[in-house]
Amino acid sequence: xxxTFLRWGMLSLLALAPLALRAEPVLIVHKGLEGQxxxxxxxxSALLGKKVAWDNGTRVTIGALKSGPVADGALKAAVDQTAxxxxxxxxxxxMTGGGIAPKSFDSEAEVLKFVAETPGAIGFVDSxxxxxxVVVVKPGS
Amino acid sequence: xxxPHVHFWNLRRAVFGSALGFAFFAVLTFxxxxxxxxxxxxxAARTADLTGHLLPALGTLGQLGESTLxxxxxxxxxxLARDEDGMKARAAEAAQQVRFAEELIKRLETQVPGASAExxxxxxxxxxxxxxxxxxxxxxxxxxxxxxxxxxxLDGDLAKAYQDVEKRLAAVNTHVAELSVGNGRATQEALEQxxxxxxxxxxxxxxxxxxxxxxxxxxxxxxxxxxxRTAEELSSVSSRIATEAAGxxxxxxxxxxxxxxxxxxxxxxxxxxxEMAGMTANNADSAAKARDLAARARExxxxxxxxxxxxxxxxxxIRTSATGISAIIKTIDEIAFQTNILAxxxxxxxxxxxxxxxGFAVVAEEVRNxxxxxxxxxxxxTGRIEDAVAKSQRGAELSLKVAAGLADVxxxxxxxxxxxxxIAGTAQEQASGINELKRAMHEINNVxxxxxxxxxxxxxxxxxLTSHAALLADSxxxxxxxxxxxxxxxxxxxxxxxxxxxxxTAAPQATRPAAAARKAAKPQSRASQPASIDF
Numbered sequence: 001x002x003x004t005f006l007r008w009g010m011l012s013l014l015a016l017a018p019l020a021l022r023a024e025p026v027l028i029v030h031k032g033l034e035g036q037x038x039x040x041x042x043x044x045s046a047l048l049g050k051k052v053a054w055d056n057g058t059r060v061t062i063g064a065l066k067s068g069p070v071a072d073g074a075l076k077a078a079v080d081q082t083a084x085x086x087x088x089x090x091x092x093x094x095m096t097g098g099g100i101a102p103k104s105f106d107s108e109a110e111v112l113k114f115v116a117e118t119p120g121a122i123g124f125v126d127s128x129x130x131x132x133x134v135v136v137v138k139p140g141s
Numbered sequence: 142x143x144x145p146h147v148h149f150w151n152l153r154r155a156v157f158g159s160a161l162g163f164a165f166f167a168v169l170t171f172x173x174x175x176x177x178x179x180x181x182x183x184x185a186a187r188t189a190d191l192t193g194h195l196l197p198a199l200g201t202l203g204q205l206g207e208s209t210l211x212x213x214x215x216x217x218x219x220x221l222a223r224d225e226d227g228m229k230a231r232a233a234e235a236a237q238q239v240r241f242a243e244e245l246i247k248r249l250e251t252q253v254p255g256a257s258a259e260x261x262x263x264x265x266x267x268x269x270x271x272x273x274x275x276x277x278x279x280x281x282x283x284x285x286x287x288x289x290x291x292x293x294x295l296d297g298d299l300a301k302a303y304q305d306v307e308k309r310l311a312a313v314n315t316h317v318a319e320l321s322v323g324n325g326r327a328t329q330e331a332l333e334q335x336x337x338x339x340x341x342x343x344x345x346x347x348x349x350x351x352x353x354x355x356x357x358x359x360x361x362x363x364x365x366x367x368x369x370r371t372a373e374e375l376s377s378v379s380s381r382i383a384t385e386a387a388g389x390x391x392x393x394x395x396x397x398x399x400x401x402x403x404x405x406x407x408x409x410x411x412x413x414x415x416e417m418a419g420m421t422a423n424n425a426d427s428a429a430k431a432r433d434l435a436a437r438a439r440e441x442x443x444x445x446x447x448x449x450x451x452x453x454x455x456x457x458x459i460r461t462s463a464t465g466i467s468a469i470i471k472t473i474d475e476i477a478f479q480t481n482i483l484a485x486x487x488x489x490x491x492x493x494x495x496x497x498x499x500g501f502a503v504v505a506e507e508v509r510n511x512x513x514x515x516x517x518x519x520x521x522x523t524g525r526i527e528d529a530v531a532k533s534q535r536g537a538e539l540s541l542k543v544a545a546g547l548a549d550v551x552x553x554x555x556x557x558x559x560x561x562x563x564i565a566g567t568a569q570e571q572a573s574g575i576n577e578l579k580r581a582m583h584e585i586n587n588v589x590x591x592x593x594x595x596x597x598x599x600x601x602x603x604x605x606l607t608s609h610a611a612l613l614a615d616s617x618x619x620x621x622x623x624x625x626x627x628x629x630x631x632x633x634x635x636x637x638x639x640x641x642x643x644x645x646t647a648a649p650q651a652t653r654p655a656a657a658a659r660k661a662a663k664p665q666s667r668a669s670q671p672a673s674i675d676f
Contacts, residue, residue, distance in 0.1 A: 066286060087286045088224055094288040095220045095295065101288030 025074035026127045028112065028134040032058060032119045038137050040078070046122060047079050049090065049099035058120030062090075062102035063111045065124065070108060074124035159356055166349055170342060177338040184331040187324050195321045198252040202314050205245040209269065209310065212238035213303050216276045220283060220295060232280050239273040253317055261316055265309035272302035372620045379613040386606040393600035400593035407586045414582060418575045425568035432561040439554035446551055449544040456537040463530040470523050477515035484509035 027043060029036075036054055045051035046060045053059050064087065065071035071083035079086065087104060094101030105111050108125040115123045116133035130136045215235035222228040246266045250259060275298045282291040487505035491498030 064286075084225065088222075091283060091286065091288060091291075092221050092223070095283075095292065101292070102286075104286035104288075 024127050025070045025077070025124045026130050027074070027078070027122060027137040028115050028125055028130050029122045029137055030058075030115055030119050031133075031135055032056070033122075034135045043122070043137075044079050047075075047086070049093045052099055054120055059100055061100055061118050061121040063114040063118070063121055063123035064090075064102040064104045065108065065111055066104045066106055070126050071124060078124075155360065162352075163349065166345055170345055173338050173342050173345075177335050177342070180331045180335050180338070184328050184335065187328045187331070191321060191324050191328070194252050194254075195317060195324060198249055198317050199314075199321065201245050201249050201252060202310070202317060205242055205249070206310055206314075208238045208242040208245060209272075209303075209306050212242065212273075212276070216279065216299065219280055220291070228280075228284070235276055235280075236273070239269065239276075242269055249313070253313075253320070258313070258316055261309070261313045265306070265313055268302070268305045268309045272299075272306045275299045275302040368620065368623075372617050375617045375620070376614060379610050379617060382613065383607055383610040386603045386610055389606065390600050390603035393596050393603055396599065397593050397596035400589050400596055404586060404589045404593065407582060407589060411579065411582045411586065414575060414579050418572065418579065421568060421572045421575055425565060425572055428561060428565035428568045432558065432565050435554060435558040435561045439551065439558050442547060442551040442554045446544060446547040449540060449547050453537060453540040453544060456533050456540055459533045460530055460537060463526050463533060467523060467526050467530070470519050470526060474516055474519040474523070477512045477519055480512035481509055481516065484512055 027038070029038065033054060033056070036056065042051065046054075047062060049060075051060055065083060066087070067083050071086075075081050075083055075086045081089065087102075090099075090102050093099050103114055105114065108129045111123045111125050112129055112131065112134060115121045127136070212235045215231045215238060219228055219231035219235065222231050243266065246262055246269065250262050253262070275294065279291055279294040279299055282294060484505045487508065488502055491502030491505055494501065
């Protein structure tokens with residue numbers, strides 16, 4: 001009962017978020033990547049599969065939202081692509097052995113969970129969703 | 142002819158022999174061709190099976206392989222498509238190729254008969270559908286961006302499914318290929334047989350052709366030689382014809398003259414006949430008159446005969462009465478005898494009486510004289526009567542003879558009458574016969590006129606014949622040219638042409654030169670008389 005309530009609440013929050021909070025997508029990374037230099041170019045390379053491993057040796061793994069304004073906005077900013085274009089890019093790349101394919105999810109929570117649990121993982125969620133289980137990388141930092 | 146060696150070679154016999162040989166080879170060729178035809182028919186049936194079913198099936202199999210490959214390629218391209226539109230297009234193409242492949246499998250079921258083929262095709266269809274399901278699964282995973290799952294399907298299930306399809310396809314292919322190979326082997330065997338037959342036939346035909354060419358060459362040579370000789374003979378014959386034609390012209394002219402002379406003679410004969418007809422008519426008239434006269438003579442003779450009969454009877458009567466008279470005279474003679482005896486008795490009595498009976502003696506003497514005279518007279522009369530009887534006898538006999546003669550005369554007169562009647566009839570017939578003779582003579586006259594005209598025509602015909610002989614000479618020249626001989630033509634030309642001109646210009650005077658030419662031509666003609674038709 002409680003979880004149901006919470007879920008509904010979160011959903012309503014999510015639904016209202018763009019209107020109420022002027023939310024913005026943020027890049028989240030696995031905690032193990034804290035201290036890595038994650039500038040825009042590096043992030044772009046990692047997202048487009050050109051960079052397959054971080055400087056500390058862990059493999060780049062992407063947790064991606066399948067669709068939605070958060071994904072679109074974040075990817076637009078980071079690699080100048082929509083979520084669909086991004087996934088197509090990765091489909092062609094992954095299916096030809098060109099890198100480790102991103103894991104795609106339907107919800108930001110799943111993305112958050114995936115990033116929190118997978119070493120070397122990065123992903124985008126709404127700033128409101130991000131929590132302490134991951135490292136939030138501010139755009140431009 | 143002075144070519145005894147060519148008599149062996151008779152054209153008809155040669156042609157017959159060649160025809161027989163060719164007929165034998167024709168029969169052989171026919172038999173071989175029939176065998177070849179039968180083989181070709183079976184090959185054709187097999188080839189029809191091959192072309193009608195197996196080859197299209199192979200084509201369909203090729204298409205099937207292509208469409209499955211295309212479907213697979215489309216599925217792979219789906220994986221690599223740039224965007225959603227590309228994915229959609231590839232997915233659609235893959236599905237379409239699968240549908241097409243299913244259609245092709247159905248088509249194959251009609252093209253490849255047999256239970257095994259059906260089972261193989263069923264398996265192939267199932268495999269294809271499995272592949273299509275796997276491809277759809279891959280597409281769904283990719284649409285869902287489940288790259289790992291998609292990768293697994295792509296590397297595992299889809300590849301396996303495609304391999305399975307390929308395997309099934311290969312099995313069907315092998316099956317069809319085996320069928321085709323079996324068919325092809327049988328066809329090949331039949332074709333090898335056909336080739337053998339064709340080679341045999343070809344050899345026979347080549348042999349026959351060579352033989353035919355040789356034969357034609359040989360016959361041509363022989364015929365040319367014979368034609369050459371024939372042409373020479375023809376040229377001599379044509380010159381002889383020209384000569385004969387000239388002679389014929391003369392004869393025709395003579396015939397015309399003779400015919401006109403004959404016509405004149407017939408005119409004369411006709412006139413004589415006219416006269417003869419007149420005479421015959423006179424004859425007939427006379428005969429008719431003679432017939433009348435003879436008839437009258439017969440009647441007169443008949444009358445005379447009747448009179449003669451009367452006379453004979455009268456003679457008989459005379460004889461009878463003379464006999465009567467003779468009896469009477471005998472009586473008178475007896476009376477005279479008795480009277481004589483009485484007178485003698487009286488004289489004796491008177492003598493006895495002396496003187497007194499002297500006067501009586503005188504009377505008795507007188508009576509005795511009278512009696513003697515009576516006896517004499519009676520005797521004379523008897524003699525006369527006997528004479529008369531004898532004469533009348535003779536007269537009767539004569540009259541009988543005369544009667545017989547008259548009867549003869551009557552018979553003769555009858556014969557004469559008949560003969561004269563016959564003569565009259567014959568004369569009549571003769572007259573009509575002569576009339577017919579006249580008509581016949583008229584006909585003869587007409588015929589003679591016609592003969593004269595015909596003779597004229599004959600003369601002109603002879604002239605035509607001469608020109609035809611010239612034409613014949615030309616033809617002989619052409620024949621020589623055709624055969625390739627020059628001697629015959631040179632021989633033919635000068636022989637004819639001058640004669641033709643001479644005949645045309647001086648036809649009446651042509652008799653003597655024509656005769657001379659005939660004399661000259663005679664030995665030649667005997668020499669060039671063809672002995673036989675042998676070559």
